[in-house]
Structures are given as structure tokens and as C-alpha cells.
Amino acid sequence: MIERPRRLRSSAAMRRLVRETRLAPSQLVLPMFVAEGASEPRPITSMPGVVQHSRESAKKAYAEAVELGLGGVMLFGVPESKDAQGSGACDPAGILNVAIADARAEVGDDLLVMSDLCLDEFTDHGHCGVLDDQGRVDNDATLQIYGQMAVAQAAAGAHVVAPSGMMDGQVAVIRAALDEVGHLDTVVLAYAAKYASAFYGPFREAVDSSLQGDRRTYQQDPANRREALRETLLDVEQGADIVMVKPAMSYLDVLADVRAAVDLPVAAYQVSGEYAMIEAAAAQGWIDRDRAIDESLVSIRRAGADIVLTYWAAEVARRLTR
Incomplete structure (x- = not known):
């Protein structure tokens, strides 16, 4: 027998040597929720x-x-009050912009400060855009607010703005708004392929969501794979610096497609429901928690993500740096 692949699995040291996909803290981004008026976590x-x-x-x-x-x-900001226009999103004194400024004051340029650019946390109806007189999300009216929001976030100190609303043309409008006022170096991380997923459930609690109805008219249908490439390539044409697939684990095929189609850095978001499932199963003793976390992250990296947003970022980084 000439071929014996098991030779390269014979010890932990050998497996480390030939490992194809690796995790490093610098590849991980920690999503954080900052609540207005909170005196403690x-x-x-x-x-x-x-x-x-x-x-x-x-x-x-x-x-x-x-x-x-x-x-x-x-x-992500969690405001105390909301309105139909999501006006707190553009207010320099709004919780998200204040949190951005706090972060920059704390870390300077030693850590990338990224900000979610969407209205859903700030609107009393919970949608990612403003509504027209028939209760539908008005794409083009929303874009004008996104441009203002991008400028407010960049002025507060965001290194990276991340439009997540899945409005048509959002990247072009945001890039133009930033460039017009001189924020030429502000990076746009586009949620290029964001699906209308059931795995966002816990996130709604995290941001005190006021959502009425659903987001299926603007987020992607989970059944569609080719559409994700169309969306991604449009964002690239419009000036995105980084593109993202969300969620991650249920869309590894889409992630691999995007990685093969673009030369830009590719991110993936391991969303709240993915986090909650592993935590719940581990709490019941059904799975090995740490191994499941690591395996899930490796799978996202293996599918092609250069950057992974995960709520375990700090915990995993501690393990990696021991």
C-alpha cells in the first residue's frame, strides 16, 4: 500500500503541522451591543x-x-427611544455614534472600530428603512438616510461602516456620501448576501427590536444561491471594500461561491441563532462546547471567509493565545 493518508494524522504535532485551515485572533470580529442609559451590563x-x-x-x-x-x-446601538424615521441613527448624540466615539477614544487605531449601518435598531416599526404611505419599505428614501448615517458614523470615528439593510444601491450612495465630505479612507464592509433567516431570533432580543412583519421583501430568499453572487458583484461595482455573507453556517455554499467570485476580502457573520444553538446543546451536555465552537469557526474559514464575526471572538482568542 503506497497511499497511507493516516500517517499525517498520527499525532497532535503532525496534525498541527499539516493543518490546512487556521484560526487567528486577528481574523475575528466581536459584535457588541451598547445600550443607552444602561448603568451596568x-x-x-x-x-x-x-x-x-x-x-x-x-x-x-x-x-x-x-x-x-x-x-x-x-x-450596535440600543436606543431608549425610537421613531418612524430612525432619527437617532444620524444624531451625533445617538447611542451608536457615542459608542463609536467612546471606542476610538479608548483604542485609537489599535483596533478596528466597525459600526452597523442600518435603521432597524432605531425605527419604531423595526424595519431597516423608512416606510412609504402604504407601509412598504421605501428603498430610495432610505438611501438618503443611509448616506447621512454613514457620515455621522465616520465623523464619530468609525474605521469601517457596515451597511446591512439590503437596500438596492446602498453601497454607491454611502461611498459617495463619505467621499463628498472627505472620509476617503473610511472602509465600506457591505452585507452583500444577507438572507431572511430564522437564525436571527436571539438578535431581536439583543437590540430590543420593534419589528412588525418581516424583512422578506429586502433580505434574500434562503432558497436562492445564484442571487447572492448578483448582489455581491453589484456591491463590488459600487465600491465595497469588503463583502459579507450572513448568516454563515447555513450558507457555507454561498460563502464559497462569493470567495471564488471576488478578489476582495470576504467576511461571514456567525449569527445569534448559531451561537444560541451551540450554547443550548452544550448546556444539555449533548455536545463538547469548545470543540463545537472551534469546529464551527473553522468551517466558516474553510469555506472561504477571511474575517469572521462571532460572539465567541474574545473567548476563542484567549484560547488561541494561551
């Missing part, structure tokens, strides 16, 4: 171990992220 019941941060507790997490060598943090 608030646990999110559907995501054990994840919290809505106060501004002070968030500052400690930013500093820790630097120490761990994470690639960045992705910030």
Missing part, C-alpha cells in the same frame, strides 16, 4: 454570556479586544 437571555453593554462596560471590552489581538469590534 444587561444579560441577553437567549444568548448566554452576551450582554447589552453600558458605555463603561463597553470601554473595558474594547481594551480587552486590543489585548487579545482581535481584528475589530462591530458596534
Whole structure:
């Protein structure tokens, strides 16, 4: 017998030597929720171990992220009040813009400060855009607000803005708005292929979502694979610097397609439901928690993600740096 592949699996040292896909802290981005008016962290019941941060507790997490060598943090704001226009999103004193400024003051350029660019956390109807007089999401009216929101986030200090609303033409409008006021170096991380997924459930608790109805008229149909490439290539044409697939684990085929189609860095978001499932199964003793976490992240990297957004970013980075 000439071919004996098992030789290369014979010991832990050998397996490490020939491992094809590796994880590093710099590839991981930690999503964080910062709640307006919070005096201490608030646990999110559907995501054990994840919290809505106060501004002070968030500052400690930013500093820790630097120490761990994470690639960045992705910030989401949880406002105390909302309205139909999501006006808190563009307000320099709004919780997300304040959190961005806090993060930059804490870490400077030692950590990438990324910000979610979407209206869903700020609208009283919970949609990612403003509504027309028939209650439908108005794509083009929403784009004008996205442009203003991008400028506000960049002015607050965001290194990276991440439009996640899946509005047609959003990247072009955001890039033009940033460039017009001189934010030429602000990176646009486009949620290029974002699906209308059932795996976002716990996230709704995390941001105190007010969603009425669903988002199927603008987020992608989970049955569609080719459409993701169309969306991604449009974002590339419009000036995206990084493209992202969301969710990650149920869409590894899409992630691999995107990786093969573009030369830009590719990100994937391991979403709240993916996190919650592993935590719940581990709590029942049904799976090995740490191995399942690591395997899930490796699968996302193996499918082609250069960057992984995961709520386990800090924990995994601690293990990787031991």
C-alpha cells in the first residue's frame, strides 16, 4: 500500500503541522451591543454570556479586544427611544455614534472600530428603512438616510461602516456620501448576501427590536444561491471594500461561491441563532462546547471567509493565545 493518508494524522504535532485551515485572533470580529442609559451590563437571555453593554462596560471590552489581538469590534446601538424615521441613527448624540466615539477614544487605531449601518435598531416599526404611505419599505428614501448615517458614523470615528439593510444601491450612495465630505479612507464592509433567516431570533432580543412583519421583501430568499453572487458583484461595482455573507453556517455554499467570485476580502457573520444553538446543546451536555465552537469557526474559514464575526471572538482568542 503506497497511499497511507493516516500517517499525517498520527499525532497532535503532525496534525498541527499539516493543518490546512487556521484560526487567528486577528481574523475575528466581536459584535457588541451598547445600550443607552444602561448603568451596568444587561444579560441577553437567549444568548448566554452576551450582554447589552453600558458605555463603561463597553470601554473595558474594547481594551480587552486590543489585548487579545482581535481584528475589530462591530458596534450596535440600543436606543431608549425610537421613531418612524430612525432619527437617532444620524444624531451625533445617538447611542451608536457615542459608542463609536467612546471606542476610538479608548483604542485609537489599535483596533478596528466597525459600526452597523442600518435603521432597524432605531425605527419604531423595526424595519431597516423608512416606510412609504402604504407601509412598504421605501428603498430610495432610505438611501438618503443611509448616506447621512454613514457620515455621522465616520465623523464619530468609525474605521469601517457596515451597511446591512439590503437596500438596492446602498453601497454607491454611502461611498459617495463619505467621499463628498472627505472620509476617503473610511472602509465600506457591505452585507452583500444577507438572507431572511430564522437564525436571527436571539438578535431581536439583543437590540430590543420593534419589528412588525418581516424583512422578506429586502433580505434574500434562503432558497436562492445564484442571487447572492448578483448582489455581491453589484456591491463590488459600487465600491465595497469588503463583502459579507450572513448568516454563515447555513450558507457555507454561498460563502464559497462569493470567495471564488471576488478578489476582495470576504467576511461571514456567525449569527445569534448559531451561537444560541451551540450554547443550548452544550448546556444539555449533548455536545463538547469548545470543540463545537472551534469546529464551527473553522468551517466558516474553510469555506472561504477571511474575517469572521462571532460572539465567541474574545473567548476563542484567549484560547488561541494561551
